[in-house]
Amino acid sequence: MRNQQDYLNKASLYDLLAGYYKYSNPSMHIHYYQKHIKYMNLALQAQQREMNLSSQPAYVRVLHAVPDAPSVDIYINANRVLRDVAFKDISDYLTLPAGKYHIDIYPAGTGVNTLISKKVKIEPGKVYTLAAVGTSKKLQLLPYIDDPSVPNGETKIKFIHLSPDAPAVDIGVKGGDTVFPDISFKQATEYLNLTPMTVNLEARIAGTKNTVLDIPGVSLKANQPYTIVAVGFAEGEPGLETLLLKG
Template sequence: MKWIWSFIMVVALLVAVSPQSLAAEKNNNANVRVIHASPDAPAVDIYVDGQPAFKNAAFKDVTDYAMLAPGEKTIQVFASSANGEGKPVLEQKLSVEAGKNYSVLAVGKLENLALKVLEDQKGSGKKAGLRAVHASPNAPAVDIGVKGGDALIKNLAFTQNSEYQFIDPGTYNLEIRPAGTDKAVLDLPNLPVEAGVNYTAIALGLLDGDPSLNVILLKDGK
């Protein structure tokens, strides 16, 4: 009888961690990642409803997606050196839905830090999806286009994001230009994009400042 009981326990464990059960768990939760895009803020810890969720995120860091139960959340941002004590640098409410993916960006300089929330769409099909976020606090509105060619994304101002633009897979040489001009302020060479994948390009840092203007390219969805 002992071997029968052991067999039952093994089967129960396999069922508990089966792909179907993992999918059900994912669908019952939201997936959230955090991007530190504030050029003068220190490394930060992110607390959700009073509990540490993301630790020691520095400028340009992107966390992995983490599962959160759906509903309204209280997000608190602390300098990592504070160990979650005292007054947070920022406190903001955030509502997330089950089965959805989110990117939460800390944007702006430390004196006016804010959270920007994006819903991330997982890609599919033969095209690649590309959207952009303007997170450089001292840069003007910008266009993003093929180097020496047409703009793919136009007139994007600080804290704004574009919708996904669907493009053929391949390797692209892009550039960032002040909106309505053909003069590049930042080249983005050799960006590979894959079919069936959505991407978010985040312009962050400072124009003619330190840290300098840069772009990070993220794959969206989990």
Template sequence: MQRNSKTRRGVLTVAGGALVALAGCSNSGGQSGTPTETGTESGEMASTDTETAEPTETEAEQATEDETETPMGGDAMLRVAHLAPDAPNVDVAVDGTAVLTDVPFETVSDYLSLTTGEHQITVTPTGGSEAVFDQTVSLASGRQTAAAIGEVSGQNQAFTVTLLTDDAGTADTGNTNVRAVHTIPDAPAVDVTSGETVIADMVEFGDAGEYVTVPSDTSTVELRPDSLANDEEPVGTFSVDLTDMAAQTVFATGYLEPSGGQPEARLVVATDAEPDGMTGGTETGTGTATPTGTSSGM
């Protein structure tokens, strides 16, 4: 059985002092992230029969700054995933403009269309004023996911944001292109399998496997302690509902051994691409998978 190499990722760390603000906010949970309108209409310039008003140099410079403040509508597609299981709801801004508000744990946003190049991404606890992540990221052409992972408590894994490159390639009829991303803070490296199919192997926390083609009627996914033989008993078996011909990411998140109200391990399934002509085009969302077996510690 051929084993898959891990997909490279960019890790964007958060200053430790910002975690205090995040940990101090309550998690309202259970709400959908609310997208915020980012387009700005520019009014037409008024004119008279005798003369045409011309903008001053200062006005022209200000207009240029306003137009470039949030460069939307480019070739870079960015979505945001909240996969930090002990973090509260958050607001997300791009280049100073709010694009998502009140985003709860296990939410994956729709793709935002941005220009390629550098953008300032800011993540702030909903209702708070101090950002827990405020850094410039460089976006390439194509689809990418900025995933908030880890823990504000730092008990198992430090809170961070990782930038993943998504695949827009779709599968043939009867199949789905699937990759797995490991975001379970209390789990070591794992193999992700479905029956005899290895979806990802030796996946460390925060890493992603490469896309693997699996039958669209695949109904379960197993997490196993990493081993060369891939014959270890699964620590979790989860139900999954895949979309025919699509490319999808399966985020493993939550806790293997939750305590004090922490969320249990589950899968969040996001659609990276769908074939042309399918209703709805490219969509993203969350899909919580309930364990169908008993999870045990590793």
């Protein structure tokens, strides 16, 4: 969809053309002047849409995906919003006005040494999962965009690779076709629209048939988006597993 500036550029062009033909060709003058008015109106409508969008809140949830990190407390702009978030925990969505935020993550019950301190920009109308990823020696906070919209009667799913020591993987139907190919650590796929179903999936080392993790009985219900997240260590404890998140 074009933005306000695109329409203003068009309107300016047609205004120049209308002026050029004002005395030499009245019918062309009227033709281009009407186009000028049309695009000025479209620019005003685009401005209104942009103003409406900028006032929409954003929705943010937090996922603890660092397998060897302790439970944490999460602060936004120095206010504690979540406490005692353990590995594999996913919060409910928090409603936030669009803007820039400072997020600090501390070991639960402490407020001295941050595990992560990061500034994030939250866009209006967007839905985010903020994932703490990596290992206790190298933590990051990464944003992933969620999309709650689903065509009526359908379902959809995406995959995020958050196992810090696992190789790139293909996600496929067990013993069958690949659904999401070659996903590396920290990467997320696009959503895939599907008919509601229950399916057995598996993670395979990318480009091979070597299964590293079975993902059995994935139940995908109508009118619901899902995200499969790989967490844990491929080598070590806690071991590799998947989370099925709504959204």
